Amino acid sequence: MRQVEWGLWLGILVVSSLIMRSARPNIEQAHASFVYILIVLGAAASGEQWLGILVAGLGFLAINYFFQPPFDTLTVGEPSDLLALIAFLATALVANILLARARAEAQRAHRHAAEVQALSEEVRHAEALREASRLKDILMASVSHDLRTPLTAIRALAQDIAADDSGATARAEVIVGQADRLGKMVADVLDLSRLKGGAFTMNAEVNTAEDLLGATLRQFSGVSDASRIETVIDYTQPALVGTFDFVQALRVMTNLVDNALRCSRDTPVTISVTQTNGSLSFQVADRGPGVPPKERERIFDAFYRPSGAQADAGAAGLGLSIARQLAEAQGGSVRYSVREGGGSIFTFELPAAQLDQELRNEN
Amino acid sequence: MTGIAAAHYRLLVIEDEVDIRRAVGAALRDHHPAIIEASTGKAGVDAVDASHPDLIILDLGLPDLDGLAVCERIRSMTVAPIIVLTARHGESDTVALLNAGADDYITKPFSTQELAARVAAQVRRSRVPPTEREVIVADGLSIDVHRRQASRDGSSVRLTPIEWELLTVLVSDPGRVFTHQQLFAAVWKRAFGDARLYLRVHVTNLRRKIERNPADPRLIITEPGVGYRFIMAP
Numbered sequence: 001m002r003q004v005e006w007g008l009w010l011g012i013l014v015v016s017s018l019i020m021r022s023a024r025p026n027i028e029q030a031h032a033s034f035v036y037i038l039i040v041l042g043a044a045a046s047g048e049q050w051l052g053i054l055v056a057g058l059g060f061l062a063i064n065y066f067f068q069p070p071f072d073t074l075t076v077g078e079p080s081d082l083l084a085l086i087a088f089l090a091t092a093l094v095a096n097i098l099l100a101r102a103r104a105e106a107q108r109a110h111r112h113a114a115e116v117q118a119l120s121e122e123v124r125h126a127e128a129l130r131e132a133s134r135l136k137d138i139l140m141a142s143v144s145h146d147l148r149t150p151l152t153a154i155r156a157l158a159q160d161i162a163a164d165d166s167g168a169t170a171r172a173e174v175i176v177g178q179a180d181r182l183g184k185m186v187a188d189v190l191d192l193s194r195l196k197g198g199a200f201t202m203n204a205e206v207n208t209a210e211d212l213l214g215a216t217l218r219q220f221s222g223v224s225d226a227s228r229i230e231t232v233i234d235y236t237q238p239a240l241v242g243t244f245d246f247v248q249a250l251r252v253m254t255n256l257v258d259n260a261l262r263c264s265r266d267t268p269v270t271i272s273v274t275q276t277n278g279s280l281s282f283q284v285a286d287r288g289p290g291v292p293p294k295e296r297e298r299i300f301d302a303f304y305r306p307s308g309a310q311a312d313a314g315a316a317g318l319g320l321s322i323a324r325q326l327a328e329a330q331g332g333s334v335r336y337s338v339r340e341g342g343g344s345i346f347t348f349e350l351p352a353a354q355l356d357q358e359l360r361n362e363n
Numbered sequence: 364m365t366g367i368a369a370a371h372y373r374l375l376v377i378e379d380e381v382d383i384r385r386a387v388g389a390a391l392r393d394h395h396p397a398i399i400e401a402s403t404g405k406a407g408v409d410a411v412d413a414s415h416p417d418l419i420i421l422d423l424g425l426p427d428l429d430g431l432a433v434c435e436r437i438r439s440m441t442v443a444p445i446i447v448l449t450a451r452h453g454e455s456d457t458v459a460l461l462n463a464g465a466d467d468y469i470t471k472p473f474s475t476q477e478l479a480a481r482v483a484a485q486v487r488r489s490r491v492p493p494t495e496r497e498v499i500v501a502d503g504l505s506i507d508v509h510r511r512q513a514s515r516d517g518s519s520v521r522l523t524p525i526e527w528e529l530l531t532v533l534v535s536d537p538g539r540v541f542t543h544q545q546l547f548a549a550v551w552k553r554a555f556g557d558a559r560l561y562l563r564v565h566v567t568n569l570r571r572k573i574e575r576n577p578a579d580p581r582l583i584i585t586e587p588g589v590g591y592r593f594i595m596a597p
Contacts, residue, residue: 148450149380152472156386159475183472203588208567213578215585231578239567247588355564 006051009043013055017062024066029081032067033088040092044099052099056092060085148186155179188318191251192302195325202245202330206353209233209240209273209280216253216271225261232272240273242280242350248326249350252334255319256284256346263288263344279332280352287343296336300324323348372486373397375416377407377433378448379426383471387420390475391482404428408436415441418485421465422448423456431459438464444485448473458589461542468540468589484538499534501595502581504573506534513573525550526569529562533583533593542590566591 016035020027036059044052064074068081076082155176162172194200213231220226253271260269267287274281291299298304302321323346324334332350339345374395378384384400391398399414401407404425411419419437423430430447437445447468449457457468466488467481499506504520506513508531513520522530528550533541541549547562566585570577584592 148471149383153380153382153386155472156383156475156478157389160386160389163475179472205563206561207563210567210570210577211563211585214570214580215587217579218584233578235571235577239564239571241564250587355561 002048005043005046005048009039009046009051009055010058012042013039013058013062017066021066024071027067029063029067029084032063033084036063036088037091037095041095041099044096047103049096049100052096053093056089056096059092060089063088148183151179151183151186155183185318188322191322192318192325195322195329200248200326200329202248204243204245204330206241206243207246207249209242209275209282212246212249212253212282213271213273215246215250216257219250219254220257220261223261228261228264228266228268229257230268230270232270238355240275240280241353241355243353244280244332244350245330248330249332249348252323252326252332252348253282253284255323256282256334256348259319259323260284260286260288260344260346267343275352278352279349282348282350283345284348285339285343285345287339287341290338290342290344291336299336300334320346372418373399373414373416374418374420374482375399375401375407375410375414376420377401377404377410377425378420378422379403379424380422383422383448386475387478390478394479394483404430404433407433408440411437411440411443415443417443417489418482419443419445420448420482421445421460423460424450430456431463434460434463434465444489446481446485458542458544461540461589462544466539467592468586488536488538499537499595501537501593502575504582506530508534515573515575520572522569522572525565526572529565529569530573530593533591537593537595540586540590540592544590546590 013036016039020032020035036055040052040056040059043055061074064076064081064085065072068085069077076085158172158175158179162169162176191200210233213233217226217229217231220229257269257271264286265288270283270285272283272285274283300320303317304321320334327334327348327350330350332348335347335349337345337347372395374391374397376384376387376398378387378400379402381402384402388398388400399410399416401410404427407419407421407425410416419441421430421434421437425433434445434447444467445460445465447457447460447465448471449468450471461468466485469478469481497507497509499508504513504515511527513522513530529546532546532549543562550562550565566583567577570580570583574580574582582594584594586592
């Protein structure tokens with residue numbers, strides 16, 4: 001591209017010079033100057049500033065050589081000729097500079113426009129993301145509401161039928177049970193998607209282990225298996241405290257205890273609490289069959305079902321996955337370990353909190 | 364509850380979903396034949412004004428008005444108990460409504476027996492003015508609020524001043540949910556540094572002294588993410 005421009009304008013310069021040279025008797029210095037100025041402008045406008053300057057210099061020489069007497073020499077005859085030459089050169093160079101500046105200006109404007117466009121695309125993208133996330137929130141809220149509303153109605157009305165002693169009781173109880181199961185699954189799936197999306201806000205506060213334990217037991221009140229739950233707390237020691245989100249920690253505990261009850265039959269599920277090295281540790285221990293070594297991490301995968309599990313053995317295999325993620329989302333953990341003498345231990349750890357000595361002494 | 368008294372007891376259900384209103388009606392109609400229904404917040408406020416209900420069941424997610432605004436409006440008009448229907452456990456909106464004067468909440472999907480029991484508890488509450496209770500007996504624990512004496516099965520229970528304050532507030536209104544903020548405001552009347560953090564620790568210590576099994580409390584019940592309530596065990 002560059003070579004083409006240079007060849008073109010130098011060619012035009014040479015050809016014009018030859019034509020004008022051959023017509024010299026009829027051409028004056030001023031006419032030639034105009035032609036050269038035009039060529040300089042054309043060369044400069046092509047985008048090659050040095051080409052413009054070169055053409056200006058060549059034009060300067062050509063005017064002097066061909067069109068100023070004495071002809072065909074580089075001698076300047078009259079002072080006015082020198083002035084004309086200088087005026088030509090000055091005009092050509094100024095035109096060159098102005099054109100170059102205008103071009104730079106245009107390029108800057110172009111770059112600027114491109115930047116603005118890129119920026120506005122970025123902004124549009126960010127807005128689209130925000131909008132998508134907002135829509136997701138709305139969708140989640142509405143799915144949550146829309147799924148719960150029919151469930152609430154189904155459950156309540158089925159319970160109403162069950163309460164009527166009309167022989168429909170058993171069937172209505174099935175409806176109640178299934179509505180509860182569906183309700184739990186809806187809650188689990190929603191929580192899992194919120195955990196995956198990082199949309200879970202934890203409300204960490206100082207809480208006591210006993211308070212969490214009591215609330216956990218209360219979750220199982222009315223459940224026939226609840227009598228199998230045992231708690232081990234050392235009441236000679238001050239209350240153990242941790243910094244955690246009570247509602248979410250309660251979900252972790254409920255899921256672990258629920259899992260332990262389902263994995264074991266007719267044997268106690270023991271919950272104990274200890275505090276060591278800055279962490280509060282809840283252990284949920286069962287006397288079930290335990291978990292084979294190669295499945296010990298997979299049990300924490302969402303929708304994982306142990307190989308021998310029945311198709312409708314409770315929830316959709318989300319309990320342990322949610323428990324672990326809820327624990328980790330507040331700086332804790334859930335781990336599996338083998339229980340001596342048979343069974344499993346699920347250990348739920350949370351950051352411990354230290355109390356003022358003053359408060360401990362008060363009791 | 365006698366049939367005549369129940370017939371005079373008017374319930375208002377403010378809920379936009381017709382099927383939930385029917386479910387609530389099914390749960391309560393045996394004891395409460397007079398149930399008024401409203402499907403919007405505005406209609407609910409108008410119904411409080413027009414019918415003077417004795418108890419209000421308020422859905423948190425109404426289409427027209429913010430639940431908190433409806434709750435505040437109703438509380439400014441009547442002292443009747445308000446039970447909030449909420450979609451999630453420990454939702455901050457629920458806490459805000461309780462702080463604004465709602466008396467209890469129940470999470471969807473709820474059990475009809477649970478709803479009936481909560482309504483019955485509120486009815487009992489509203490029939491006995493809190494100040495009339497002097498000696499309270501619950502689950503083998505006897506509490507004389509005025510003399511500041513408590514005993515379980517004949518032996519006296521010693522409480523610290525803060526534990527007494529806490530217990531006094533909780534038993535002043537059995538069955539009512541007190542939010543953490545409300546308890547803190549009532550017990551620590553002055554600013555006590557960051558003592559607010561320790562509210563839960565004091566409740567735990569109090570339970571160790573008054574509950575039969577502190578790990579499975581029957582008197583002071585934790586409302587997860589919301590607060591505590593005292594239950595008069597039958």
